[in-house]
Amino acid sequence: MPGKFFQKPNEEESDRVPPGQHLAKGFPVLTYGATPQVSTEEWEFKVWGLAKPAVFTWSDLMALPQHEFTADFHCVTRWSKLNVKWTGIKVTDFLSLIEVDSQAEHVMEHCYGGYTTNISMKDFVREENFFAFKLFDEPLATEHGGPMRLVVPHLYAWKSAKWINGLEFLGREELGFWERNGYHRRGEPWAEERYSSAFGG
Ligand SMILES: Nc1nc2c(c(=O)[nH]1)N[C@H]1C(S)=C(S)[C@@H](COP(=O)(O)O)O[C@H]1N2
Numbered sequence: 001m002p003g004k005f006f007q008k009p010n011e012e013e014s015d016r017v018p019p020g021q022h023l024a025k026g027f028p029v030l031t032y033g034a035t036p037q038v039s040t041e042e043w044e045f046k047v048w049g050l051a052k053p054a055v056f057t058w059s060d061l062m063a064l065p066q067h068e069f070t071a072d073f074h075c076v077t078r079w080s081k082l083n084v085k086w087t088g089i090k091v092t093d094f095l096s097l098i099e100v101d102s103q104a105e106h107v108m109e110h111c112y113g114g115y116t117t118n119i120s121m122k123d124f125v126r127e128e129n130f131f132a133f134k135l136f137d138e139p140l141a142t143e144h145g146g147p148m149r150l151v152v153p154h155l156y157a158w159k160s161a162k163w164i165n166g167l168e169f170l171g172r173e174e175l176g177f178w179e180r181n182g183y184h185r186r187g188e189p190w191a192e193e194r195y196s197s198a199f200g201g
């Protein structure tokens with residue numbers, strides 16, 4: 001019998017589990033601090049820094065093309081969940097609404113509740129990244145980041161900001177919440193970029 005909290009991957013899926021990761025049962029919730037409660041009516045999304053400042057509402061986002069995405073999800077605390085089904089809006093479609101300076105090399109993701117995480121422009125503008133508002137065909141539950149979160153499938157999940165409410169475009173790298181507290185700047189799971197070497201990782 002498999003353990004209570006972890007599942008054994010089948011053969012086809014085992015090569016999708018990065019080194020040092022185990023498959024979680026269910027979909028764990030991982031939040032630092034309090035869970036913000038934000039309705040779609042009050043939800044706002046801001047863009048600033050090396051971009052023309054702009055504010056978007058829920059309906060502005062909903063007017064963009066919506067897609068279904070199936071992606072694997074890897075938390076640095078060593079659980080992974082394969083085949084997570086989301087509905088959302090591609091980052092690249094959202095970017096067509098805004099004017100980003102050519103000098104912008106990095107992005108700080110900002111959230112209701114104050115969480116931040118940094119990502120390079122190169123990692124951010126990938127075609128497979130999206131803003132999610134449904135999880136397995138249901139409105140995204142508050143504890144999983146509802147009403148809207150970012151999902152960046154190719155990096156550890158701490159880059160997938162829940163309750164996202166803004167993007168700050170930057171000319172040079174600044175560190176977000178976990179990155180200032182010892183997590184890796186980039187966080188690529190296949191390279192096990194878990195912790196920053198300055199913290200002994
Ligand atoms: N705003 C915010 N986003 C966040 C976090 C958080 O604490 N606050 N935790 C991160 C971490 S460490 C992980 S593993 C995933 C967990 O997402 P889940 O709770 O939907 O599983 O969200 C990420 N996004």
Ligand SMILES: [Mo]
Pocket residue numbers: 030074075076077157158
């Ligand atoms: Mo995490």
